[in-house]
Amino acid sequence: MTPDPAAASAPGVLVTGAAEEEVLAAVVVALRRLCAGGAELHLRAPPVLDASVADRAGYSTSFPHLLGAVSRGGAATDLVLTPAACYHVYPLFEGRVLAAPAEVSVLADCHRQEATTERGRLRSFRMFETVRLGGAEDCLAWRDDRLDRLGHWMEALGLPAERRPANDPFWGRPGRLLASAQRADRLKWELSADVADGVRQAVVSVNHHKEHFGAAFGIRTADGEPAHTACLGVGLERLLLALHHAHGPTQERWPTHVRDALGLTRSCTN
Amino acid sequence: MTPDPAAASAPGVLVTGAAEEEVLAAVVVALRRLCAGGAELHLRAPPVLDASVADRAGYSTSFPHLLGAVSRGGAATDLVLTPAACYHVYPLFEGRVLAAPAEVSVLADCHRQEATTERGRLRSFRMFETVRLGGAEDCLAWRDDRLDRLGHWMEALGLPAERRPANDPFWGRPGRLLASAQRADRLKWELSADVADGVRQAVVSVNHHKEHFGAAFGIRTADGEPAHTACLGVGLERLLLALHHAHGPTQERWPTHVRDALGLTRSCTN
Numbered sequence: 399m400t401p402d403p404a405a406a407s408a409p410g411v412l413v414t415g416a417a418e419e420e421v422l423a424a425v426v427v428a429l430r431r432l433c434a435g436g437a438e439l440h441l442r443a444p445p446v447l448d449a450s451v452a453d454r455a456g457y458s459t460s461f462p463h464l465l466g467a468v469s470r471g472g473a474a475t476d477l478v479l480t481p482a483a484c485y486h487v488y489p490l491f492e493g494r495v496l497a498a499p500a501e502v503s504v505l506a507d508c509h510r511q512e513a514t515t516e517r518g519r520l521r522s523f524r525m526f527e528t529v530r531l532g533g534a535e536d537c538l539a540w541r542d543d544r545l546d547r548l549g550h551w552m553e554a555l556g557l558p559a560e561r562r563p564a565n566d567p568f569w570g571r572p573g574r575l576l577a578s579a580q581r582a583d584r585l586k587w588e589l590s591a592d593v594a595d596g597v598r599q600a601v602v603s604v605n606h607h608k609e610h611f612g613a614a615f616g617i618r619t620a621d622g623e624p625a626h627t628a629c630l631g632v633g634l635e636r637l638l639l640a641l642h643h644a645h646g647p648t649q650e651r652w653p654t655h656v657r658d659a660l661g662l663t664r665s666c667t668n
Numbered sequence: 669m670t671p672d673p674a675a676a677s678a679p680g681v682l683v684t685g686a687a688e689e690e691v692l693a694a695v696v697v698a699l700r701r702l703c704a705g706g707a708e709l710h711l712r713a714p715p716v717l718d719a720s721v722a723d724r725a726g727y728s729t730s731f732p733h734l735l736g737a738v739s740r741g742g743a744a745t746d747l748v749l750t751p752a753a754c755y756h757v758y759p760l761f762e763g764r765v766l767a768a769p770a771e772v773s774v775l776a777d778c779h780r781q782e783a784t785t786e787r788g789r790l791r792s793f794r795m796f797e798t799v800r801l802g803g804a805e806d807c808l809a810w811r812d813d814r815l816d817r818l819g820h821w822m823e824a825l826g827l828p829a830e831r832r833p834a835n836d837p838f839w840g841r842p843g844r845l846l847a848s849a850q851r852a853d854r855l856k857w858e859l860s861a862d863v864a865d866g867v868r869q870a871v872v873s874v875n876h877h878k879e880h881f882g883a884a885f886g887i888r889t890a891d892g893e894p895a896h897t898a899c900l901g902v903g904l905e906r907l908l909l910a911l912h913h914a915h916g917p918t919q920e921r922w923p924t925h926v927r928d929a930l931g932l933t934r935s936c937t938n
Contacts, residue, residue, distance in 0.1 A: 403709065440689075445792065
């Protein structure tokens, strides 16, 4: 009897097999084409991050309840677990003046110490992101374009997604104000899909950060102002769970148009 | 000017670009063919591991100086950073009786809180492993076969490797005894290659663990004895660094036989 990879992991932590990985590799290729056509870099970031980057980006104070830190022998180290893939991108642009908008895609294993473990609520998961850096109008238009593209793509995958304004889970009482402002300004939108009967999770998130990261990392536009940034993020395991829920666990039996949209029907010669 | 992905990371932590990822994806495909032909599962494991698995496997006491733990708000959690990919495999076989030898390949981001950061000494790195579970003779013969195969493969890649008995960096005074015994019994062999002028690092390691993991996880052979296990491990970033050192940073200019051996010359149609 073949062991079940999903059986032995800690809550919110998944081991995956070859069939799942084939789909996820195809998803990443499709997302790069769809959402990062103008990217000058396609990065793969590690699961750990310089703690000072998380501090400067404000993650440590805004989301202390979610941040996993790396310790050794009970003592803190200089590393945290990567909370979102895009935190590896901003330091690359530190101190730069952007002559034109820049775009970078990045894939990383991310970590959040979630308190619950309902289906799709993972602590360790992969995130594909594309980050846009530029002026305010450019970032806003880019974000809206990517939200449209991703919505159509999920439809093509047979995952009719609910599109809604959202907020990040900022911590504590000041966090509630930040969350309200984020939602009121329509800075964050999510595309949600069912990952199980009655369990709907955000699969896609698009965000306009305004000058938050530009100011934190000294990134400017040609006019000397802090750059604005926007990003799109796709939770790869959540997308996989949504595909399984919609089309069943055996990808060879998924509808042809879904397999086509993922490039699963292409062939390689050696 | 395109930002340099390697520039902004913490010591021993690498962000990689598309060119590097293309090589590493080819390496994993090649390694699965070469070293895991009989595997019933090809797994991809997350960068975090149930801490109790590391405890039961003896890692926490044998390598406390290398083990990274996940904390939140200064308090320990139930997770550690994956110290080696194979720790995700043994729990899958917990309590089983093996009717025949079993083989599983696994790929994971691993973490070790190394004290130094010379070239190739990473804290966060990817490891490809194949694990064999069976009788003592089977595991020993399998390990020696894989050591030969990997030695020939590295030669084909233009990386003439030094083959030498080795030991794990067990901690403290009792650790020195364990290390001596491991070396005297020739349980661990490494294939080392230059990753920079005068810097040689182990790229491949093959190990016979005897009944260590079989006893820890209650895995038995048909005769009721604790199963023996063996594994091979390949450090993917180190292999990449060795390829860069031998053939230069631009893979399109690598010798054709090297690109052939990695399958980089194959083509895909969509």
